[in-house]
Amino acid sequence: MKPYILVFLAAFTQLAAHGQQIERGFSKDEFREIFLVTARTCALDSGYLRSIPEPRLYTRLYRSTATGLDNLWELWKSDGRAVISIRGTTEKAESWSANLYAAMVPAKGRLLIAEGKSFDYTLATDERAAVHMGWLLSLAYMADDIVQHIRSLYGTGMRDFILAGHSQGGAVTYLLTAYLYHLRQAGVLPADIRFKTYCSAAPKPGNLYFAYSYEHMTGNGLAFNVVNSADWVPETPVSIQTLRDFNKVNPFIHAKGMIKKMKFPKKTVMKHVYRKLSKPTLKAQRNYEKYLGKMTYRTIREYLPDFKAPEYYHSNHYVRTGNMIVLTPDAAYYEKYPDDPARIFMHHFHQPYLLLLSYPE
Secondary structure (H helix, E strand, C coil), rough: CCCHHHHHHHHHHHHHCCCCCCCCCCHHHHHHHHHHHHHHHHHHCCHHHCCHHHHCCCCCEECCCCCCCCCEEEHHHHCCEEEECCCCCCCCHHCCCCCCCCCCCEEEEEEEEEEEEEEEEEECCCCCCCEEEHHHHHHHHHHHHHHHHHHHHCCCCCCCCEEEECHHHHHHHHHHHHHHHHHHHHHCCCCCCCCEEEEEEECCCCCCHHHHHHHHHHHHEEEEEEECCCCCCCHHHCCECCCHHCCCCHHHHHHHHHHHCCCCCHHHHHHHHHHHHHHHHHHHHHHHHHHHHHHHHHHHHHHHHCCCCCCCCECCCCCCCCCEEEECCHHHHHHHHHCCCCCCCCCCHHHHHHHHCCCCC
16 A cells, blocks of 8 residues: 555544543543643743744634633634633633632532622532532633533534643533533533543532532543642642531531540540530631631622622531542653742642653553
8 A cells, every 4th residue: 555545544543533422431532632622721921832832723713801809711723622711810810710719618509799790600510519619610701601602512513522721711611511411411502512621730629519519420431630749730729628527427426425424534534635626626617707708708799799708508528539640750751840949839830740741551
């Protein structure tokens, strides 16, 4: 067979494979291409993209206007699938306020985001599930636009959508994934739409019960968070676990009753120990809710004056969520990207992630 025919067949096979339905499981090649898309969505200037290749398989169809807390998303398309790419944190103060607004709210409810405009959402049906307030608010201002574009592309025959975001964009993508899954389940979106999620460098989006719900929905190999183990962002927000964060059936619910039955002086000692162990975490949680909820809300109102804060969920028990793909630096990596306290985002940007992705499996 002539060489040019072999080249043609190879190219045709690659395009045909790419045009197939979304496949379950993590694919480094698939993720890398999506990662290059998110780099374009996140980039604030051309200098950031200087060493980052262009996506080969996707072209940009749409870039939204900035809304909410400087939130923005893009729509990219190839043959047979589309990518919804959520922008991460920008240099603007309102974008950072979204991260700092770290009080929790129930994973099902309504936000009053503007005069006469509300955002009704279901991210989990478990009443104990809760998520990050700032990132939920970010989603609220983009959700209608995203759903409208999904419906429009669906009308052209598109069925496969990849949801993606880096950093703050990944955190919002977690919530977007849950939101779209529940819209599909409720019949608001067609049942034959297929979603696959690739977050990267995403922080923790909610509590354990949200994580349980999310992992139950996406545990069939259709959602991942890719993290550099040297990156501090996926370790945030700060998590505080109190005795109230456990399931209703647990040994701690009987602690006070058991202590009451003890004899003096053991009873007095155990009362003291119990208070010393329980009170600090409860106090810390209340402080986090005060400063990262009620006080940060005042700052949020400077940018979104019509937004009304909902009732907060009294917890800050943030946990890692979903399938994690961990990229582990070696000596060669640290030679190029050494730990430097003066450069806190050294391990967080796209370039170090791309280096780790180039390592053989």
